[in-house]
Amino acid sequence: MAIFPKLGNDAAVVDIVKMSPEMGIALMHVHHQVMRAPSPLSEGERELISAYVSGLNKCRYCYGTHAACAEAYGTPRSVMDAWYDDLEGSGVDGKMIPLLKVAKILTENPSGMTEAAAQEVYDAGWDEQALHDAISVICCFNFMNRLLEGHGVHGHEEIYQERGKMLKEHGYLPLIDLVKPKIKVKAGA
Numbered sequence: 740m741a742i743f744p745k746l747g748n749d750a751a752v753v754d755i756v757k758m759s760p761e762m763g764i765a766l767m768h769v770h771h772q773v774m775r776a777p778s779p780l781s782e783g784e785r786e787l788i789s790a791y792v793s794g795l796n797k798c799r800y801c802y803g804t805h806a807a808c809a810e811a812y813g814t815p816r817s818v819m820d821a822w823y824d825d826l827e828g829s830g831v832d833g834k835m836i837p838l839l840k841v842a843k844i845l846t847e848n849p850s851g852m853t854e855a856a857a858q859e860v861y862d863a864g865w866d867e868q869a870l871h872d873a874i875s876v877i878c879c880f881n882f883m884n885r886l887l888e889g890h891g892v893h894g895h896e897e898i899y900q901e902r903g904k905m906l907k908e909h910g911y912l913p914l915i916d917l918v919k920p921k922i923k924v925k926a927g928a
Contacts, residue, residue: 742889742890742891743890743891746890746891746892749894749895749898750890750892751800751892751894751898751902752800752883752886752887752892752914753914753917753918754892755886755887755890755892756918757917757918760918760919760920763915763918764915764918764919767911767912767914767915767918768912768915769879770879770911770914771910771911771912773785773872773875773876773879774786774789774876774879774910774911775910775911778868778869778872779865779866779868779869779872780838780869780872780873780876781812782812782907783809783812783813783814784835784838785872785873785876786805786808786809786812786906786907787809787812787814787819787831787835787839788835788838788839788842788873788876788877788880789801789805789809789876789879789880790802790805790806790808790809790819791819791822791839791842791843792842792846792876792877792880792881792884793805793806793880793883793884794806794819794822794823795823795842795843795846795847796846796880796881796884796885796888797888798883798884798887798888799893799894800887800892800893800894800898800899801880801883801884801887803894803895803896803898803899803903804894804898804899804902804903804906805880805903805906806819806899806903807899807900807902807903807904808902808903808904808906808907809903810903811903811904811907812907814831815830817830818830818831822839826839826840833863834863834864834865836863837856837859837860837862837863837865838860838863838865838869838870838873840856840859841856841857841860841870841873841874841877842873842876842877844856845874845877845878845881846877846881857870860873
């Protein structure tokens with residue numbers, strides 16, 4: 740039995756957030772700021788971090804969708820398939836490795852962040868804003884992974900590919916229109 744039977748087998752993020760539209764709208768604004776606002780991290784790099792976090796959490800929907808989006812930005816799927824076994828040997832851009840290490844730390848042990856991990860990020864050429872933005876992505880996707888898994892929404896390859904391409908092309912703000920409750924107009928009004 741599904742955790743939320745009314746969501747159905749093909750449920751997506753938008754179906755969950757429709758359960759609390761105001762929260763959903765706020766959440767999509769947060770996603771836009773975290774994932775698409777100006778940052779030292781490119782949109783593709785932020786999608787890569789979100790896929791990594793989601794894979795660590797074994798969130799199938801978010802991993803599938805954001806891996807597809809990162810792939811659309813140019814990261815080969817083979818890199819993402821290999822990085823959990825051997826991050827350094829996976830083929831991921833070396834400059835991203837310290838940020839992904841921070842993602843692993845904060846996902847697996849939130850109180851485990853160290854000055855040494857931050858210094859590794861700085862030594863790779865990132866500044867404090869980049870580290871802050873990476874931490875924001877990590878936080879956002881730890882939240883989203885728990886939201887999806889808690890509702891039992893897992894998706895499938897077709898939806899991952901569709902959503903990944905949609906996010907690359909249109910970002911997160913168009914999702915707000917899908918969440919907004921429809922206003923019923925009274926006849927004669």
